[in-house]
Amino acid sequence: xxxxxxxxxxxxxxxxxxxxxxxxxxxxxxxxxxxxxxxxxxxxxxxxxxxxxxxxxxxxxxxxxxxxxxxxxxxxxxxxxxxxxxxxxxxxxxxxxxxxxxxxxxxxxxxxxxxxxxxxxxxxxxxxxxxxxxxxxxxxxxxxxxxxxxxxxxxxxxxxxxxxxxxxxxxxxxxxxxxxxxxxxxxxxxxxxxxxxxxxxxxxxxxxxxxxxxxxxxxxxxxxxxxxxxxxxxxxxxxxxxxxxxxxxxxxxxxxxxxxxxxxxxxxxxxxxxxxxxxxxxxxxxxxx
Amino acid sequence: xxxxxxxxxxxxxxxxxxxxxxxxxxxxxxxxxxxxxxxxxxxxxxxxxxxxxxxxxxxxxxxxxxxxxxxxxxxxxxxxxxxxxxxxxxxxxxxxxxxxxxxxxxxxxxxxxxxxxxxxxxxxxxxxxxxxxxxxxxxxxxxxxxxxxxxxxxxxxxxxxxxxxxxxxxxxxxxxxxxxxxxxxxxxxxxxxxxxxxxxxxxxxxxxxxxxxxxxxxxxxxxxxxxxxxxxxxxxxxxxxxxxxxxxxxxxxxx
Numbered sequence: 001x002x003x004x005x006x007x008x009x010x011x012x013x014x015x016x017x018x019x020x021x022x023x024x025x026x027x028x029x030x031x032x033x034x035x036x037x038x039x040x041x042x043x044x045x046x047x048x049x050x051x052x053x054x055x056x057x058x059x060x061x062x063x064x065x066x067x068x069x070x071x072x073x074x075x076x077x078x079x080x081x082x083x084x085x086x087x088x089x090x091x092x093x094x095x096x097x098x099x100x101x102x103x104x105x106x107x108x109x110x111x112x113x114x115x116x117x118x119x120x121x122x123x124x125x126x127x128x129x130x131x132x133x134x135x136x137x138x139x140x141x142x143x144x145x146x147x148x149x150x151x152x153x154x155x156x157x158x159x160x161x162x163x164x165x166x167x168x169x170x171x172x173x174x175x176x177x178x179x180x181x182x183x184x185x186x187x188x189x190x191x192x193x194x195x196x197x198x199x200x201x202x203x204x205x206x207x208x209x210x211x212x213x214x215x216x217x218x219x220x221x222x223x224x225x226x227x228x229x230x231x232x233x234x235x236x237x238x239x240x241x242x243x244x245x246x247x248x249x250x251x252x253x254x255x256x257x258x259x260x261x262x263x264x265x266x267x268x269x270x271x272x273x274x275x276x277x278x279x280x281x282x283x284x285x286x287x288x289x
Numbered sequence: 290x291x292x293x294x295x296x297x298x299x300x301x302x303x304x305x306x307x308x309x310x311x312x313x314x315x316x317x318x319x320x321x322x323x324x325x326x327x328x329x330x331x332x333x334x335x336x337x338x339x340x341x342x343x344x345x346x347x348x349x350x351x352x353x354x355x356x357x358x359x360x361x362x363x364x365x366x367x368x369x370x371x372x373x374x375x376x377x378x379x380x381x382x383x384x385x386x387x388x389x390x391x392x393x394x395x396x397x398x399x400x401x402x403x404x405x406x407x408x409x410x411x412x413x414x415x416x417x418x419x420x421x422x423x424x425x426x427x428x429x430x431x432x433x434x435x436x437x438x439x440x441x442x443x444x445x446x447x448x449x450x451x452x453x454x455x456x457x458x459x460x461x462x463x464x465x466x467x468x469x470x471x472x473x474x475x476x477x478x479x480x481x482x483x484x485x486x487x488x489x490x491x492x493x494x495x496x497x498x499x500x501x502x503x504x505x506x507x508x509x510x511x512x513x514x515x516x517x518x519x520x521x522x523x524x525x526x527x528x529x530x531x532x533x534x535x536x537x538x539x540x541x542x543x544x
Contacts, residue, residue: 184371186345187363187367189389198391202379278379
């Protein structure tokens with residue numbers, strides 16, 4: 001907030017220091033306070049909608065190719081108003097979160113095992129890395145054969161896809177535990193388990209959350225792609241239905257619902273991180289792999 | 290005798306295969322309640338000696354007994370203070386102090402009372418519920434000292450505990466440490482590279498010199514206790530520090 005009183009100074013082509021142009025000063029002030037930032041975001045949104053309308057008008061696009069913004073809002077209204085969206089949203093939500101929970105849980109346990117056991121590390125880590133490079137959505141058709149057209153195959157894909165960022169981050173996180181802290185605990189006769197519980201696991205938590213944050217977003221993708229391959233319910237199924245009936249506005253509406261769900265889940269993970277890893281300052285946040 | 294080290298040597302190989310003699314033929318006998326300072330330039334093996342005594346490093350040859358029993362690993366009758374505070378940022382000050390008690394499964398209520406008493410002694414009574422990041426460097430190191438004392442060890446091993454602090458905080462911490470020591474009757478082995486600090490704190494100063502790390506000199510410090518900041522202004526203090534400096538000058542260790 002202190003920048004508010006400080007106008008930006010720029011040096012001109014002759015090297016003289018002078019105040020920046022009025023527009024630059026105005027924008028600087030806008031981003032320096034909360035209301036200004038919200039205002040800017042709204043302005044950008046309005047500009048985006050205007051550009052959207054302009055493109056439709058200029059290129060004379062049919063609604064099947066690109067619906068007008070109001071038609072998308074209408075589709076959203078109908079979708080929620082008639083209750084058509086709810087059951088599909090619920091199915092995709094359950095697939096995403098159940099898959100995430102299973103994948104993250106297995107990832108956490110296996111990550112700890114691989115990080116703590118040299119034998120498991122040598123035996124499994126190369127395969128883990130090899131398997132990670134494979135595009136997981138490519139297994140989706142196989143999983144439909146194995147687990148059927150219901151929710152199980154979608155949960156399996158979401159779990160497979162959210163497993164990797166968690167396992168890799170847990171292994172990396174456990175390796176970063178400071179040797180100095182481990183030595184401190186050892187000097188007080190701590191057992192291996194005590195060192196793990198009191199130093200290594202807390203040290204790994206920022207990494208675990210970075211992995212969870214990536215995993216929850218990937219989990220949505222996994223569920224949707226699996227629904228594309230074969231399903232009778234879910235937002236992915238709905239997108240296909242709307243696509244077949246040339247209801248492009250409906251497709252857009254479902255995409256918005258999907259994004260909202262993804263953002264919501266991501267915010268929940270971030271909120272949990274702030275609560276649980278409270279000692280970590282924001283500038284030290286680990287960037288997920 | 291609380292610490293009894295005879296002909297202790299420690300050698301290790303670097304990655305390039307060079308044999309390094311970190312400690313050579315160390316003899317050390319420390320009585321109950323003594324305050325011993327080990328002083329020497331960096332690389333003289335003084336930290337290695339401390340880690341051997343703490344059971345964190347093994348040694349090549351010789352004999353090392355604590356409380357009459359040979360050192361085979363970390364022990365409950367030892368408390369270690371490291372150069373950095375090494376507090377756990379996810380625990381409150383109180384929980385940090387209680388780490389050794391939790392690790393050694395000591396009775397929680399009694400441990401808590403001891404921790405409270407030590408925190409009060411260190412002037413940190415009001416900070417028990419705070420987190421380490423809210424404390425200054427000097428306060429964090431005092432928490433580390435309380436942690437090293439909470440399981441009531443007979444021996445306190447301190448590895449340049451005030452090395453990272455500024456000169457004024459350091460003097461205050463030295464006074465604080467002497468106060469805590471006289472109240473707790475522990476045996477202290479204190480590593481430092483500061484000659485005035487060693488003279489100010491110790492009953493006896495052990496001078497170590499590098500390559501190979503060996504004990505060069507032992508000097509009795511007969512300055513009266515309790516020692517205050519005035520002690521450092523006395524001619525006898527100056528004479529003792531001068532005598533220690535002469536040891537290093539003769540070795541050329543400062544050049």
